[in-house]
Amino acid sequence: MRNRLQKVGNIQCKEIKQAWDINKSIRINLREMGLSYDPNETIKIPNIKKQLKSKVITRTDEWTEEEIEESVRVPKKHIIEELEKDAKAPRVKLFRLPKGQVQWITYLIDKYGCDYKAMTRDKRNYNQETWKQLRAKIKRFKSIPEQYTEFVKNKNSNAPSDQIDVCESESDE
Secondary structure, three states, X not given: OOOOOOOOOOOOOHHHHHHOOOOOOHHHHHHHHOOOOOHHHHOOOOOHHHHHHHHHHHHHXXXXXXXXXXXXXXXXXXXXXXXXXXXXXXXXXXXXXXXXHHHXXXXXXXXXXXXXXXXXXXXXOOOOOOHHHHHHHXXXXXXXXXXXXXXXXXHHHHOOOOOOOOOOOOOOO
């Protein structure tokens, strides 16, 4: 017992960290919280060979095989509830396009507006992306409010109000 590893590591989840008992093993701690240490043990994949053997044995010997299920009691059930509540909570989307890609997309929008087919023939389109791929990238750029609003503000400050033409309607060509 004296050589037993006491340090578990850095537990990121605050609910599990609060309920962790350092005097118990990892398996016992997780079992008490209602979590699985080894999913292969928890959710067993049915073995057809064993099922067929047991059917043959039960038919010939006429005795039934009983499965003894281990009753799992979960004293720290509140942890599961907190984890499920946290998993169902809405998340903030932190997706941002890289700076180089934003510069390229803004260049294309400034130069060609909504003409995606003209964008494909641009000399900076060295990846030879199709007009549908470019349209999807621009649509993705417009769906990121922080980056797109900055682009629109810069465009509004640089151009007169009658020349601002940012493609709002996405129509298939």
